[in-house]
Amino acid sequence: MDEPADRHTLTEKVRLGELFSVDCPSREVLKSVSSLWGVLCLISLRERTLRFSELRRSATGVSEKMLAQTLKRLEEDGFVLRHALETVPPHVEYSLTDLGLQVSERVVALVDWIELNTPHVMAFRRERAGP
Amino acid sequence: MDEPADRHTLTEKVRLGELFSVDCPSREVLKSVSSLWGVLCLISLRERTLRFSELRRSATGVSEKMLAQTLKRLEEDGFVLRHALETVPPHVEYSLTDLGLQVSERVVALVDWIELNTPHVMAFRRERAGP
């Protein structure tokens, strides 16, 4: 189900120079999905629906501006659903769409690997920097 | 084999605010691996060893400067191996290390999904932008 073996494979596209041609929208999608704040939002929202302020705390270090911008983009791309309750004070909930859940699975696989292997990377860096 | 179920899960870390704390080196690794040129290099090198100029053609639109910088970083992190033949003119070959092959698998899974689903994203964008 993950193998679209009936059409051009990814490596084939790379060889043909078809992958991510300069004006390809895929590059934009990759950017929003793999940016630091994009990643953090997608991962945080996997567990449950979160409010703006909760997301802010999840993504340590993010500014309001960046979070708003990131969420807007993820919403425009159909990855995140924004649900605003008409109350005072405002209460807005963000959750993943089906599409968002799907990407987030790939993103988690990548981030999980990175989390697990960053120690190796650090050790490697120190080795080659050392005496 | 992909489930480190015996320790903190990713979502747990997110809840605890442990994931990607501001000064965490994982963020750096994520950046080099998920940057546009990083992604393109990793994917291109999966198929076979490539020379600098070949990589340049693979990653359409990359400048020499960015490619050199990206490769240097991937090399420092232990993802890419640089093999320079002492000839004139110079001949340098880049290939993936074991570690590089591992990340690239996760990266490919993500990019493959994006390639396949970008049409949906585009359609979604048009819909909500429409009349």
Next chain:
DNA sequence: CAGTATCCCTTTTGATACTG
């Protein structure tokens, strides 16, 4: 609370030219 608007600084990136 959940943003938007503004200002301003820093980092990234790209073009171009040059070198071993």
Next chain:
DNA sequence: CAGTATCAAAAGGGATACTG
């Protein structure tokens, strides 16, 4: 060929103040 050096342009990002 495989880079480095340099400069200018652009994007990214933070702090603060303000609004519905």
